[in-house]
Amino acid sequence: MKFPIAFSLALSVFAVSCANNQKGSGDNDSFRTENIKFDRVAIASYGTECVASIDIDYPVPNGSVLGDSVREWIVSNINSYDGLIDVVMSSHPSATLTDGKFVVDAVGSLLLDSAVVQVDDMQKYFGDQMPGYEYIYKYSRGYENDTVLTYNASVYRYLGGAHGGETISDATFVRDSGLRLTWDNMFVAGYERKLLPLIKRGLMTQYFDVDTETELADCLLVSVDELTLPSAAPCYEADGVKFTYQQYEIAPYSAGHPTCTIPYADLVGILRR
Amino acid sequence: MKKQDIALKKNSIIDSIKNQNLYDAFKQLRAFSESQMTWEITDEITRLEESYRYMLDYAIRGIADPSRKQVYEGLVAGMLTILNRLERHAMTPETPSLYYNTLRYRSHAASGSIPEYLRRYSRLASDSSLFNLVKDGRNDAADQNNRKREAVERDLFDALWVTFPLSVADYEALTEALASDVYPDYFKQLIINGVLLGALEFYDSRRVQILARVYYSGSEKLAPIALVAQLLVLYKYRNRTLDKQALDAVRLMPDNPAWHSDLKEAFLELVRARDTERITRKMTDEVLPEMIKLRPELNRKFKDLGEISDAIEMEENPEWQEMLEKSGIADKLKELTEIQLEGGDVFMSTFAHLKSFSFFNEIANWFMPFHSDYSDIASMPAELAEVARLIESTPVFCNSDKYSFVLSLQSIPQSQRELMKSQLNMQIDGMLEMQRESLDESRTSRRSVMNRYVQDLYRFFKLFRRKAEFDDPFVSDLNLVTIPALRGQFRDSDTLKAIAEFYFRHKYYGDAINIFKVIEENTYPDGQLFEKMGYCYERTGNIEEALRYYEQAELLDAGSVWTLRHIARCHRLLGQPAKALEYYRRVAEKEGDSESIQTVIAMGNCYLDMAQWGEASGQYFKARYLDEKSTRVIRPLAWSLLMQKDFMRARELYDEILKLNPTADDYLNMGHLALAVHDHDNALNFYKLSISAGDGLIETFASRLIADAKALETVGIDSEIIPLILDSINYSER
Secondary structure, three states: OOOOHHHHHHHHHHHHHHHHHOOOOOHHHHOOEEEEEEEEEEEOHHHOEEEEEEEEEEEOOOOOHHHHHHHHHHHHHHHOOOOHHHHHHHHOOOOOOOOHHHHHHHHHHHHHHHHHHHHHHHHHHHHHHOOOOEEEEEEEEEEEOOOEEEEEEEEEEEOOOOOOEEEEOOEEEEOOOOOEEOHHHHEOOOHHHHHHHHHHHHHHHHHHOOOOHHHHHHHOOOOHHHOOOOOOOOEEEOOEEEEEOOOOOOOOHHHOOOEEEEOHHHHOOOEOO | OOHHHHHHHHHHHHHHHHOOOHHHHHHHHHHHHHHHOOHHHHHHHHHHHHHHHHHHHHHHOOOOOOOHHHHHHHHHHHHHHHHHHHHHHHHOOOOOOHHHHHHHHHHHOOOOOHHHHHHHHHHHHHHOOHHHHHHHOOHHHHHHHHHHHHHHHHHHHHHHHHOOOOOHHHHHHHHHHHHOOOOOHHHHHHHHHHHHHHHHHOOOHHHHHHHHHHHHHOOOOHHHHHHHHHHHHHHHOOOOOOOHHHHHHHHHHHHOOOHHHHHHHHHHHHHHHOOHHHHHHHHHHHHHHHHHHHHHHHHHHOOOOOHHHHHHHOOOOHHHHHHHHHHOHHHHHHHHHHHHHHOOOOOHHHHHHHOOOHHHHOHHHHHOOOOOOOHHHHOOOHHHHHHHHHHHHOOOOOHHHHHHHHHHHOOOOHHHHHHHHHHHHHHHHHHHHHHHHOOOHHHHHHHHHHHHHHHHHHHHHHHOOOHHHOOOHHHOOOOHHHOHHHOOOOOOHHHHHHHHHHHHHOOOHHHHHHHHHHHHHHOOOOHHHHHHHHHHHHHOOOHHHHHHHHHHHHHHOOOOHHHHHHHHHHHHHOOOHHHHHHHHHHHHHHHHHHOOHHHHHHHHHHHHHOOOHHHHHHHHHHHHHHOOOOOOOHHHHHHHHHHOOOHHHHHHHHHHHHOOOOOHHHHHHHHHHHHHOOOHHHHHHHHHHHHHHOOOOHHHHHHHHHHOHHHHHHOOOOOOHHHHHHHHHHHHHO
16 A cells, blocks of 8 residues: 655655654663661560661652662562562562562561560570571662663671671673673673683782782682672773672671772673673 | 573573483473472473373384384473473563563563453453444443443453463354454454464464364454464464464465465565565655655645645646656656555555554554554544544555555545545545456455455554564564475475566575575576576575576577576686686677677677777777777777787876776776886885775775786786885885
8 A cells, every 4th residue: 555655755854854752762861769768676475676777779760661670679689688679579468569668668678577476485495595587688879881881789697696697799781771680791702711810810909909919819618719709790990891799609707898990991892781 | 581691591402402412401401490499380291291192102112113213202292382482480580572562561460361351252242233232322431342342352452462372261252253253354364463473472282273264164254364364473473383273273274275376475475565665665765755755835835735745646637747847756667556556565654653653552553453443543523433433445565554544544634534535535545446346356355354364463563663683574574484394385386487577677696596496496497487496596696506597597408698697707706717708709609790888898808808908809899980989998998908008099098097986996907007117206106196096995905906916917017016106105105
């Protein structure tokens, strides 16, 4: 069926003139977050204090693809600790995960409630020697530029014993598409071989402050030759890509989170984006 | 588990299945499942393996079992599905793709199941019935209801996309919904799209069955869509063993009386989509820049009209027409009109710019049929909502473009909106009138539905923000003939000829060969077919095969000058100038007195290849006689004279060449000539000019000079001088 091509051309001209006026065309404009906090203390038997502190830069639901992606990552990350989100949502079937206030309050309350129950339970055996649990969840916007956004996540959980444990899991997102960058899509194939020596060097100079591999070996729980890439995804920072190992992953607890940032210039050829 | 490790495991299991080593495949599947602690799947593996062992037991005891092959294929299909489930499970926690984002998000959000969404939708649809609205008497209630329905539509689409495999309950609810009158057609189309997108992620027998069912019992609007979707799924999994249920369902599709014409149209639409890139390039590289160049002049002449009307007026305004003729756009427009009439996608370039509205952030919206009561559109100002209703009735744009168009209208001034509305009204009336006049309305309509549907899919796979995460069916050749489940359905050579001709006409020679081969297998020898096959092979560089087909064509039609010429050309390309010459002589005989300059030159070239310099120059002189102004033979003629040591006449010709923008080779040959007449200084100068006219590298020049060693000896130059020349140049370059 003939439709005047002239009309199609008119539309083309029209389309070009409209192209810049599309709502939400630049996701940078539509991505918004709201800082939501939960800070409460609950008292178990013997007056033991249990603490839950949550602090999240939660994406506002406004159709932003980046927002959707970040929200999914936050809730999946929270859920990876004892399936917290699954528990919350199964008991609130009409709730939605776009409601950040609900998510933060519900997760915080759940943490506290279960902490009190568990601490009470343990106190049956250990009495007032059983300390209170402590949860500190923080998800905050980190480094940002026109093309990427990095989120920094830190989850600290103290469940009795000598010390608590903190897990760091940062994530970088591509603004336009919301795509989260991982090892596989951040680097070209075969990156491990080239990247490991850079990280090793970075750990020596930036974190452990040592000059030789022998000295580095003294700092690690694994042998220098067996050093692997961190389990956590790398993330973009202003001056390079940051690599973070978890506590105990390669070094003792006292060493914290061995971290280094490799300058972008050193990653030319292996960094895909 | 890392993506790489998952892929390794998957490939290893597939290899074992392909090698019919099911023992090993079961072992690996079990280990894969146990490593993920998916005990449900492990139980299924155990059950499947038990069935296999029963089958083996019967086979080893020599018990005849006519259904053994079928059972074996069923087992393999089951194993592959289990493998997909394990792969998906392993990928779920970490994979950042939208598919897994959605899957994780849905699982955390305690989202509903497919039957639940269908029930919810049905309730909302009944709430929004006229009776309820009147009872409520409130528009905002209707709006709210609409928005709720749309939310369910999106949720259902996501569920359809990421649910794998569909359960029996899903399958039953979906087939019931697709056959029910409760749900509007657009909603059913959305369901088909969700079924398709999910099927393109992982093979799912029930999805194939649903699509087959919709095709043979669906409405005029849905059946063609289901067919296109089904063809894409079957093509994607053409190398996979399908289970019996899916195969049986596919085998029922030809029961639809429109099957053969539908299959032909669907095939054509899919292959036509491959041409979209070319059409888009034509629009953006050739037509639009010219249009933009004309705009200042247009603006001067039509000061009172806006830019939109300028272009629309051009078909009617004689002044315009003249301007277009002069600018050369008119010819391009004619070509584009022809492309459009053939079904080509001329709007891709236009609307590709308009897919960044936040509306298109939502994946479901790319698959949502356009309807003007969509809440974002229904809530627009009255004049825009009216344009949307007009747009809804036009059969020209695909759904995705209709949304783009209407969403864009919001950004233009009201005066232009009115203008746009009146123009649109006029165009659409004309089109609808043409549609009514169409002789075979049903067929035209089915073809039109498929055409727009393919365009919708094409836009998604080419323009969606995260398109890279999807397996784009339009990058493959979509040769449906290779689908085993459709074997025997392409005996109708008309369909194949139409496809092959399309490819051939649009220069997709490799694709055309694939179809021509199938036609060749199913028809009597046909000279024209062989000629076309020869030509396709020639254009794709397979000269041996090209020659074979041209020779077969010649056997059937010995009188074709075209064929003889191509046979000669192939022989020459294969380094057989004597044979080539033989054929060119036959061409010359057939041309008789009207022997073409082309043939004369070709024969000269053959002589040149055979180092028969005298005969070669004879032909070239003849060519110059036939066309005095032509400079085509000046170079080979100069060379053949040089090789005959006719230095004087060679010199005259090279002087002519000097005036014709000489190339590196020309300077090289002139250097040879100078060397032959012992004018060493000039020789060196020409050689240096050859270097600078080329890539500037002495190495390149050296290799050319060495390649000419034999020719130099022919004119009496000792090749021992070559290294000396090279060193001389080296020294003089310092």
